[in-house]
Each structure stands twice: as structure tokens, then as C-alpha cells.
Amino acid sequence: MINIINQKMLLVKNQELIEANEKINIDDLNRKFFDEGNERLNEDDFELSKAQKKTxxxxxxENHNLSGNMENxxxxxxxxASHDITFVGIIQTAKACGLEKFPMEYVLxxxxxxxxxxxxxxxxxxxxFGLSAAKKYGGTYVPAHQAVIHQYMREMMAGCGKMILGSDSHTRxxxxxxxxxxxGGPELVKQLLKRTYDIKNPExxxxxxxxxxxxxxGPQDVALSIIKEVFKTGFVxxxxxxxxxxxxSKLTVxxxxxxxxxxxxxxxxSSIWCTDDKVREYLKVHGRENEYKEIMPGKVACYDxxxxxxxxxIEPVIALPFHPSNVFSIKELNANPYEILRSVEEDxxxxxxxxxxxxKLTNKIKDGKIHVDQGIIAGCAGGTYENISIAGEMLADKFxxxxxxxLMVxxxxxxxxxxxxxxxxINKLLETGAIVKTxxxxxxxxxxxxxxNNALSIRHTTRNFPNREGSKPxxxxxxxxxxxxxxxxxxTAINKGILTSAEDCPTINEVREYSFNDKIYKNRVYSGFNKVDDKSELLFGPNIKPWPEMIEITDNLLLKVACVIKDEVTTTDELIPSGETSSYRSDPFKLAEFTLSRKDPEYVNRAKSIKKxxxxxxxxxxxNxxxxxxxxxxxNILKTGKSVEELIKNTSLGSVIYANKPGDGSAREQAASCQKVLGGWANIAIEYATKRYRSNCINWGMVPFKxxxxxxxxxxxxxxxxPGIKVALENGENEVEAFIIGENNxxxxxxxYIDDLTKDEREIILSGCLINYYKTH
Structure with missing residues (x-):
């Protein structure tokens, strides 16, 4: 079904995979893939350094790189693009750094x-506030209920060969x-200030x-099957x-x-796919055929x-709580429900x-069958035209x-x-008893x-992390x-909540041709790119507060441990809960009150006492x-040979979180900024689950120790x-010696370790945060 090949491989003509070290018969490949007279393969095409540039x-x-160096x-x-959990903080940060106008299309x-x-x-x-910012700085504003962020970007902004950065982790x-x-938001701030997104050339x-x-x-079956195979190993x-x-070519867009x-x-x-006439047609339907061009690997491309x-x-599958990688075939689950659901209870x-x-989950088993409480088809993953069309046809004339x-759609x-x-x-769905929402x-x-409480919901959405559904442990x-x-x-809905694979129901994959009504956006979306109104004022509601002042890093750091998490992976939802808490995202102090509230309710009080x-x-x-x-x-507990007065002057006291592998999931910068608002100076980890969380820590002036x-x-x-953390960062050192001081002193x-930090990242940490950095750069 899915085979992982952990070595360099060559792809010939987008058809045949060959081991990079395998002896290659070029004549056979030419006969197989190229007619006489067409451009032929030669030995140079198989040189790895050249083939790596053909992806x-x-x-x-390369087309978006300004460094002139493809290594860095x-x-x-x-x-x-941003949504309404993130754009206020991003614009506030950019404004504090001197923003005058949006230099590229920014979709709110x-x-x-x-x-x-x-x-x-x-x-x-x-x-x-978002609408006022779009008017003042020249942006695009999509009002509530018009579209989820990624569907709007697909319909109106994505194009072949382009690059888009979004302050949402599912920007794909x-x-x-x-x-x-x-x-995280600070990376978008850099783009708004005409700076760059700096990374090493990825594999x-x-x-x-x-x-x-x-x-x-369906697509979720394919996606979850891939996630199951690669997530835990970190293969990608x-x-x-x-x-x-x-x-x-067998898949619709x-x-x-x-x-x-x-x-x-x-x-x-990130991700990228070959494009074809189906993509051309998709863009044409949306009035943007000019955004199409063929994107394909070269004749021979080398992959890592x-x-x-x-x-x-691929079979119909289900990702059980509490991660998209916890995948079983529905057939397997229905054959062994007690054993599998009991293992989730143990987790x-x-x-x-x-x-x-x-x-409890095993109590969902009645007469040997699993009974589900709720079904939802929604969002950027599930709420597409094709998914809902097929569900509607399957459910037609049933209840x-x-x-x-x-069932909500x-x-x-x-x-x-x-x-x-x-x-x-829509009417077919409504007649079944389903509820259709915006x-x-x-x-x-x-x-x-x-x-x-204790309900089980099945969803064609993106995540099933703990409490992601909104409960409060x-x-x-x-x-x-x-x-x-x-x-x-x-x-499952046809069987009134008894967990059922689509394999066991008649499935209709033929859907009516889609036509896009552009009047809906033309009549409601504010399109203000390049329409800057300097005289327009930002509208600040009473909840919108500026970021607090943050000091530069001192010579030394004295960190007090405020939370220790030994879970295999810690999600951003656990660091700062999603759901209704995000309503307070524009007040850094109010939102910070929720930090780790579902994982370690005492964290906030510990961090506050240290910050005081x-x-x-x-x-x-x-x-003085x-x-x-x-x-x-x-x-006085620091036996350094230096006076207390000198240490007080040159040593900042802050909180620190330890987690084995923090930051899986959401791109929300608040997972880091809330810690900083509460006086956090660092995280310590074996590794960071995602680049975006590590970047958020750096951009908020927290040292991402390993x-x-x-x-x-x-x-x-x-x-x-x-001791000496400031000098270590200034000198580009990759490790520092620290001292843990126990309860009995x-x-x-x-x-x-502080390795893999760029020069700019070190300077951001030294400055105390990205805002401070841009005040002097």
C-alpha cells in the first residue's frame, strides 16, 4: 500500500523510480520514454548534483530566493494570508516595527x-480592526462566513509556480x-517589512x-494512510x-x-504537485486560467x-484520538473494537x-458495533464541493x-x-436531518x-488533538x-450513527460540473491591494492591546522551571488552547491567562510569581x-564568585518550560508569545516538533535550547x-554549560545546545524579541 524508501532515488520522465546508485541502461530508458527525434537522455542527466536541481x-x-545561494x-x-486569530497580532507587531503599507497582497x-x-x-x-487595516495599508478583507481561509486562497490566490505564506499551519x-x-505571525511580519524567510535548502x-x-x-483515507506511515519516524x-x-492524473483537483x-x-x-489540464480547468472555472502553467520535474529528478x-x-480508515497518525482501517476497528478502543483509553x-x-470509548460498543454521537464534514479538508456532493448523493432519500x-455540514x-x-x-442533506451551516x-x-461529555465525534476535518474539539478537562x-x-x-449517517465504512454502502463518485459564482466575492470582499489610505484610522476595540515592553537579553539567565512535560509530543493546543480562548487573542495579557491551562493549570501562577x-x-x-x-x-544561591549586586544587574530571571518535543500542530504564535508575556525566557527540549514553533520562540526572544x-x-x-548566554549567542557558539540548582541548593x-541559529535569529534573541530587533535594524 505505502512503501517508504529512505535513500536517494531518481525519477525518470515522472514515471519510473530508479535507485541513485543503480547501474542505469540509458538506451533502454530512451526507448521506453522518448520517440526517435525527441530530446534524449544522456549520462549528464543522471549526475546527482544536476538531477537534484530538476525537482x-x-x-x-530558486525563483523566490534572494540570497544567491541555494544552500541558505x-x-x-x-x-x-491570515485569519482572525492571528492578523491583529501580526499587524500590531508590524505597526510597532514601522509598517507603512502592505508590500504584497495580504489576505485577511x-x-x-x-x-x-x-x-x-x-x-x-x-x-x-482587520477591515480598517486593509483600508489603511492596502489589503484584501474577507468578511466572516464568506470562506474558510484556505478555500478562499485556492479559489482566488493560488497559482502555478507561486509561493504563499500563511499564519495558519494548514497553508497548503x-x-x-x-x-x-x-x-507563526512574526514570519509574516518579516514579509510585510520587506525582509525574507530564511531557511536552509530543504530536502x-x-x-x-x-x-x-x-x-x-476519499482524499482523507489517502492522507491519513500517509500520515500513519511517516509521522512518528519524522521521515518528512x-x-x-x-x-x-x-x-x-486519476485524481480530481x-x-x-x-x-x-x-x-x-x-x-x-511544504508540498508541491505536478500540474495538468485538470488544474488548468480548475483555474479557468475560477476566472484565473492565466495563473496556470505546467509544473513538472525534469526528465531526471533526484529525491532524498x-x-x-x-x-x-488504500482502504477507508479512521484516525482515532488523539492524533491524525493513530490510524486503523475501519474494517480492522469494527472487527476488533474492544481491543483497539481500550488501547485509546490507556493512552x-x-x-x-x-x-x-x-x-471511556469502549462504552460506545453496543451489540458488537461502535455507536458514534456526531458527524461533521467541514473546513479546508472536508468542506469542498466534491466531498459534500458525494455525501449528499449517498444520503439522498435517507435519514x-x-x-x-x-450530522453537521x-x-x-x-x-x-x-x-x-x-x-x-443542500436540500438533499437537509431532508436527511443534517444541519448545513456557513x-x-x-x-x-x-x-x-x-x-x-464523553461523546465520540467523527469528522472530515484536519485534527483530533486532545481537547481540540472544545472540551475542558x-x-x-x-x-x-x-x-x-x-x-x-x-x-455512518445512513446507519444512524453506527460506524460504517464507505465500502459497505453504495458510493457515487460522479459529481455535477462545478461553476464558480464570482459575484459573491465581488459584492462583499474588500479588495484593497495597492489602495493605501494614509488618512484611514485603525479601529481599536477595547480588547485590542499592544504588546508589552520586552527587555534585551542579559549577560546571564537564571531560569525557574515552571512546567515539565514528559509526553512524547506536546501540541501547540496544549501550550495555548484553541477554541473560545482564542477570542482573547488581541489582548496578550488576557490570552496568557490560558497558557497550558489544559495541561498544567498551575503553570500561569508559577510563571507570574517568577515574573513578579x-x-x-x-x-x-x-x-536604584x-x-x-x-x-x-x-x-545568593548562585555561587559564582561574583557579588549579588553584580549578578542582579547582569542576570535576568525568567520561567522556562521543558517538553520532550513541543510544538506539533498549529502555527499560532501565541503558543510562544504567551509564555514571553508571562516572563518566559526559554524552552528546553530534546527536539522541536515543527520549525514554525521553534521560529515562534525565537521571534519572541525565547532561547530554543535543546x-x-x-x-x-x-x-x-x-x-x-x-552564565554567559549573551556572549555565547554573540559569538555563534552552539552549546553552553548550565547548572541545575535543586531544592536543597x-x-x-x-x-x-543552541545550534542551527542563523545570525539574524541570534540577534533577534539578543534584542529580546522581533519588535526590538526591527527598532535597530
Whole structure:
């Protein structure tokens, strides 16, 4: 089904894979792939250094690189995009750094907090701030309920050979020939200030598709099957997934989009697909045929590895809680429900070991069958025209029942909604008892359709992390989400909530031709690119607060451990919960109150107590007030041979979080900025789950330390003293010696690593944060 090849491979004519070290018969390949008289293969084509430059990704990156050096890239994007959880902070940061106008098309969508149901006026206040920013600086503003961010970008912005940067982790438009990346807000700020996105040239992994999927298999089945094989090994982490091979031509563009958007869950950097006449037609339908060009690898392209996918062998699957990689075939789950669901319950005990939750899934098994409470088809993954059309045809003239099971369907944009309404699909769904809603990302991040306590929801959305569905474990609430394709969700709905594979129901893959109604956007979206109005004022609601002042790093750091997480992976949702808490995203202080609230409810109080002492230390240094007894007591434990007075002047006190592998999932910068607002100076990790979270730490002036001690012993309230950190950063050193100070003032050494930091990244940390850095650069 899926075969991982962890070695360099050559792809010939987008058809045949050959080991890079294999003896190659060029004459045979010429006879196979090239007619007489056409350009022929020769030995130079198989030289690895040349073949590596023949990938689609290499050429797009080269066209957007300003460094002149393909080893260390400085990328300029064509377009950037944000939604209403992130754009206020981004614009506030850019404004503090001297923003005068948006130098490229910047799309501000309102699809995450569009219900305006929490916190009074604050959500709509932020929407109006976004509109005022689009007018003042020259941007595009998409009002609430018009489209989810990624569907709008597919319909209106993606184009072959382009690059797009978004402040949402699922920024993926590779199926349309666009290399897109999801990053934290500060990386978009850099683009707004005409700076660059700086990375090392990434490795390229070929995703070789062959054959054709079965009629009852959908894009989520393919995507989850790939995620299962690559996530835990990190095979594509921070690499580019390049989709190639003859199987692509068998897939519709909506199917490709559905697979592509889920590549985020592999932790890859970006994705890109071969383009063809189906992509041309998609762009033509959306009035943008001029954005089409053929994107293909060269005659011979070299890849750093291959994921070989036989589409004909993919089966309907389900990703059980609490990660998209926890994948089983639906057939396997239905054959062994007690064994598999009990294993998820055991996982939950570890995830929620500090709570009194009574999490159960085995109680969903009745008469040997699994009963589901809720089904949802929504967002950038599930809410496409094709997915909903097929679900509607499967459910036509049937009903979902009047018991616990419910079904919600969210078309991904108003143009999609319009077409589904025009061709009758919406009415077919409504007649079944399903509820059809407007474009909204809420079910993907816990701000809409939160299930009841201990309920099981099956969703064609992007994630099923703990509490991602909106429950609150600290309040004794827990429910869970399993990811499935819309086809199998429809099959389950037909059986009134009994978990059913689409294989066991008649599946209709023929969908009516789609037409795009551009009037919907023309009549409502504010298109202000290059229409700068200097006299226009930004509209600040009472919840919109500026970032607090942040100091430069001091000679030394004294860190107090505020949270220790030993889970295999820590998601950004655990660092800063999604859902209704995101309504407070424009007030750094209010949002910070939720930091780690679902993982470690005492973290905020620990961090605040440390920050209070640091504020007192700064007051001593800046205003020459008397040293408090608490400060003197803390600095007396440092046996450095230096006076307490000198240490107080040159040593900042801050909190630190330890996690084995933090930052999987969302691109939200608040996962890092909230720690900084609470006085955080660093994270310590074995590794960082994603580049975007590590970048967020750096851009908010927190040192992304790594340790090689996999069984490190750290306790809350212990101190870690890091002398000479400023000099180490200035001199480009890659490791520093630290000292852990235990409860009894016993000291043990710890080597911390700060490798792979660029010169600019070091200077950002030294400055205290990106805002400070841009004040002097």
C-alpha cells in the first residue's frame, strides 16, 4: 500500500523510480520514454548534483530566493494570508516595527472566531480592526462566513509556480502548483517589512502515486494512510513533499486538495504537485486560467527519499484520538473494537494522568458495533464541493435518525454553498436531518459543535488533538474526535450513527460540473491591494492591546522551571488552547491567562510569581531601589564568585518550560508569545516538533535550547543558571554549560545546545524579541 524508501532515488520522465546508485541502461530508458527525434537522455542527466536541481520544489524555491545561494535561502513570497486569530497580532507587531503599507497582497480572512459568541463585542471588534487595516495599508478583507481561509486562497490566490505564506499551519496549495507554508505571525511580519524567510535548502521527498483509488476511498483515507506511515519516524519533518507519478492524473483537483492540506500533519515544510489540464480547468472555472502553467520535474529528478503510494490498495480508515497518525482501517476497528478502543483509553490515562477524568470509548460498543454521537464534514479538508456532493448523493432519500447521532455540514465557501444549493445537494442533506451551516473553521479547533461529555465525534476535518474539539478537562469535561473521510461519515449517517465504512454502502463518485459564482466575492470582499489610505484610522476595540515592553537579553539567565512535560509530543493546543480562548487573542495579557491551562493549570501562577520577582529586579537596576529580601535570597544561591549586586544587574530571571518535543500542530504564535508575556525566557527540549514553533520562540526572544539528556530529571521550581548566554549567542557558539540548582541548593551540570541559529535569529534573541530587533535594524 505505502512503501517508504529512505535513500536517494531518481525519477525518470515522472514515471519510473530508479535507485541513485543503480547501474542505469540509458538506451533502454530512451526507448521506453522518448520517440526517435525527441530530446534524449544522456549520462549528464543522471549526475546527482544536476538531477537534484530538476525537482519542482528546487525550481520554485530558486525563483523566490534572494540570497544567491541555494544552500541558505532567503525567500520572498508572492502573497501572504491570515485569519482572525492571528492578523491583529501580526499587524500590531508590524505597526510597532514601522509598517507603512502592505508590500504584497495580504489576505485577511474571518473564519475562526466568526461566531462572535464569546467575550461580548471582542470578536467583531477584531474583524473591524482587520477591515480598517486593509483600508489603511492596502489589503484584501474577507468578511466572516464568506470562506474558510484556505478555500478562499485556492479559489482566488493560488497559482502555478507561486509561493504563499500563511499564519495558519494548514497553508497548503501544492495541488494547484503553489508552494505554501504555514508559519507563526512574526514570519509574516518579516514579509510585510520587506525582509525574507530564511531557511536552509530543504530536502525533497517524492510522494510517488500510482494506480487509482477505489470508488469508496476519499482524499482523507489517502492522507491519513500517509500520515500513519511517516509521522512518528519524522521521515518528512521540515522537508518538502513533492507529489509525482502517474496516479495524479486519476485524481480530481478537489481530491488532490484534500490530500494536500493534510500534509501539515506529517510535519513537512511544504508540498508541491505536478500540474495538468485538470488544474488548468480548475483555474479557468475560477476566472484565473492565466495563473496556470505546467509544473513538472525534469526528465531526471533526484529525491532524498520516496513515499510510494499504491492508490488502489488504500482502504477507508479512521484516525482515532488523539492524533491524525493513530490510524486503523475501519474494517480492522469494527472487527476488533474492544481491543483497539481500550488501547485509546490507556493512552488517555497517560495524557490526562493529573486529572480525575473518566474517559471511556469502549462504552460506545453496543451489540458488537461502535455507536458514534456526531458527524461533521467541514473546513479546508472536508468542506469542498466534491466531498459534500458525494455525501449528499449517498444520503439522498435517507435519514440520519432522531436519536443521539447528529450530522453537521459546512461548505468551505459561499461560492461552494451557492453551487450546492443550486444543484439541490443542500436540500438533499437537509431532508436527511443534517444541519448545513456557513463557512467556518470552528469544528477544526474547538469553537463550534463541541460534543457532549464523553461523546465520540467523527469528522472530515484536519485534527483530533486532545481537547481540540472544545472540551475542558480541568472542568471535568472530555469528548473526543476521530478523523474519517466524508464518504465513510455519510455511510455512518445512513446507519444512524453506527460506524460504517464507505465500502459497505453504495458510493457515487460522479459529481455535477462545478461553476464558480464570482459575484459573491465581488459584492462583499474588500479588495484593497495597492489602495493605501494614509488618512484611514485603525479601529481599536477595547480588547485590542499592544504588546508589552520586552527587555534585551542579559549577560546571564537564571531560569525557574515552571512546567515539565514528559509526553512524547506536546501540541501547540496544549501550550495555548484553541477554541473560545482564542477570542482573547488581541489582548496578550488576557490570552496568557490560558497558557497550558489544559495541561498544567498551575503553570500561569508559577510563571507570574517568577515574573513578579523579575519586575522587582528590573526596578532595582533601573531605579536604584532597595534590593528585596526575596531577590537577595535567590541570587545568593548562585555561587559564582561574583557579588549579588553584580549578578542582579547582569542576570535576568525568567520561567522556562521543558517538553520532550513541543510544538506539533498549529502555527499560532501565541503558543510562544504567551509564555514571553508571562516572563518566559526559554524552552528546553530534546527536539522541536515543527520549525514554525521553534521560529515562534525565537521571534519572541525565547532561547530554543535543546538537550541530549533524554532522561533528564527536572522538577518544577528548580533553577537553571546559564552564565554567559549573551556572549555565547554573540559569538555563534552552539552549546553552553548550565547548572541545575535543586531544592536543597545542590548543583548539577547540564549542557544545553543552541545550534542551527542563523545570525539574524541570534540577534533577534539578543534584542529580546522581533519588535526590538526591527527598532535597530
Amino acid at each position: 519542482m520544489a528546487f525550481n520554485i524555491l 535561502l532567503k525567500l520572498k513570497f508572492d502573497t501572504i 480572512t474571518n473564519c475562526h472566531n466568526s461566531l462572535c459568541a464569546v467575550g461580548g463585542t471582542i470578536n467583531e471588534d477584531d474583524h473591524l 496549495y501544492g495541488a494547484l502548483g503553489t508552494m505554501a507554508m504555514g508559519e 525533497i521527498i517524492a510522494v510517488y502515486l500510482e494506480n487509482e483509488p477505489k470508488a469508496y476511498v 519533518k521540515n522537508k518538502v513533499m513533492e507529489f509525482v507519478g502517474p496516479g495524479i 478537489d481530491f488532490r486538495n484534500g490530500v494536500d492540506v493534510m500534509t501539515t500533519e506529517t510535519t513537512c515544510l 527519499g520516496v513515499i510510494k503510494v499504491d492508490l488502489s490498495k 488517555a490515562k497517560q495524557l490526562f494522568k493529573n486529572s480525575n477524568l473518566n474517559f 440520519i435518525g432522531s436519536d443521539e447521532f447528529s 459546512y461548505p468551505s465557501s459561499q461560492p461552494v454553498n451557492f453551487e450546492l444549493n443550486k444543484n439541490g445537494t 463557512a467556518f473553521c470552528g469544528p477544526c479547533f474547538g469553537a463550534g459543535d463541541t460534543p457532549s 480541568k472542568d471535568g469535561q472530555i469528548s473526543s474526535v476521530a478523523l474519517m473521510d466524508s464518504r465513510s461519515i455519510a455511510a 520577582i523579575e519586575d522587582d529586579r528590573i526596578n532595582v537596576v533601573e531605579n 531601589v532597595e534590593v528585596t529580601e526575596e531577590i537577595e535570597k535567590i541570587f 538537550t541530549k539528556e533524554k532522561n533528564i530529571v527536572l522538577k518544577n521550581n528548580e533553577y537553571i543558571f546559564i 545542590d548543583t548539577r551540570k547540564l549542557t544545553l
